[in-house]
Amino acid sequence: EADIYQTPRYLVIGTGKKITLECSQTMGHDKMYWYQQDPGMELHLIHYSYGVNSTEKGDLSSESTVSRIRTEHFPLTLESARPSHTSQYLCASSDWQGDTSYEQYFGPGTRLTVT
């Protein structure tokens, strides 16, 4: 069982509100990721982090921001939610050694609906 947690699991919020999606992992992984996934569709990388104080934008343009102040915590913030942000947001982490990558561990996801 993966030790990676996301809160809230479900969120319905009005347009223009600021929201933060929480993600925490207890495995000590350096690498953390945020993906956006519409139902039944592929995952799109929106942000990732190599470690503390490092964040990078992913392949999908996003109006969200992230921070990585502690190894275990990687929150995602939307300053002003819009209906187009309605989606499922998945957090993941992984461990690397040298040039070898290992599996990603995923949280259960946050299903966001913006009305």
Add this chain to the structure above:
Amino acid sequence: SQQGEEDPQALSIQEGENATMNCSYKTSINNLQWYRQNSGRGLVHLILIRSNEREKHSGRLRVTLDTSKKSSSLLITASRAADTASYFCAMMSGTYKYIFGTGTRLKVLA
């Protein structure tokens, strides 16, 4: 998808039959991984195959990789109703990023 295409998009089989799904990609890779996603949940890692490997087994799973054709396949033998899920391939190619395929939705009928 920018990097990974999977086929079929959906597959429906009877319990006990084998299920095969395919993944094609566009760039060179370090490794390719397969994940399963139950409806509305996070993904669970199934198996990883490195670029210098051609075949790998794990229980009822068999993965092949053909780097010359830039393709991989996942075979699930003797499928069960509990195998019903979406299956995604994920490619890692020299950075810390994983690029996911479009997914195959598998339905196993009891």
